[in-house]
Amino acid sequence: MKTVNVEITTIEDVKKFVSTVAKCDYDVDIISGRYAIDAKSIMGIFSLDLSKPLEMRIHSDDCDELLAALDKYIIK
Secondary structure, three states, X not given: OEEEEEOOOOHHHHHHHHHHHOOOOOOEEEEEOOEEEEOOOHXXXXXXXXXXXXXXXXXXXXXXXXXXXXXXXXXX
């Protein structure tokens, strides 16, 4: 499992983010405070406070391709 912080601020960003994550065969969660949301759920992500950084948990060790595709959202 890998964990990174992401920032998704606009509606268009949410759409692109979910579209990219939906192509994965493994689970990806978004954590905000005490809430854990499926990162493949556009409605779930919209229910979070997007003004703050979010934690993304990828339930796979072979996720370099996903991390590269989501690079613009990752907080470094």
